[in-house]
Amino acid sequence: MTISTIQLNDTQRQQLIEAARKVRENAYVPFSHYQVGAALLTPDGDIFTGCNVENSAYGSTICAERTAVVKAVSEGVRQFTAGAVMTRDGGSPCGACRQVMFEFAPDMLVILVDEAGKIHYEGSLRELLPLGFRLDQE
Ligand code: THU
Numbered sequence: 001m002t003i004s005t006i007q008l009n010d011t012q013r014q015q016l017i018e019a020a021r022k023v024r025e026n027a028y029v030p031f032s033h034y035q036v037g038a039a040l041l042t043p044d045g046d047i048f049t050g051c052n053v054e055n056s057a058y059g060s061t062i063c064a065e066r067t068a069v070v071k072a073v074s075e076g077v078r079q080f081t082a083g084a085v086m087t088r089d090g091g092s093p094c095g096a097c098r099q100v101m102f103e104f105a106p107d108m109l110v111i112l113v114d115e116a117g118k119i120h121y122e123g124s125l126r127e128l129l130p131l132g133f134r135l136d137q138e
Helices: 010-024 064-074 095-104
Strands: 037-041 047-051 082-087 109-114 119-124
Touching: 010 037, 010 047, 010 064, 010 082, 010 109, 037 064, 047 064, 064 082, 064 095
Parallel strands: 082 109
Antiparallel strands: 037 047, 037 082, 109 119
């Protein structure tokens, strides 16, 4: 299987990273104090963002990546070419978020960046989630 990865130019990459930085400020994290911001780029050039929103019932917490996907899909947008995730340390998306992104955009580019702007990973979602589940497997 070919891992096809979209390439971003420097401006697009920076826009996506800055969108993740901005939305991360809205993270509601009274329990972990670990802020996450996610920004998804669509084929039309639009950006959907999301932050993590924690809950006193800990299991009801939603991650930043899934917030962004759910915002986009609920607005009728299901295609993503790339996504940036910003955390304090360039942390990697959890398995649930990888799978939820894979549902809509298995070939998307994923950029993991820390708050200083250092990129820790830039590569395909397929590499982060080998053999991810889809009902319409190619
Ligand atoms: N978190 C995310 O927002 N995305 C991930 O992929 C991993 C974890 C959040 C959930 C929780 O609010 C905090 O990070 C610490 O786990």
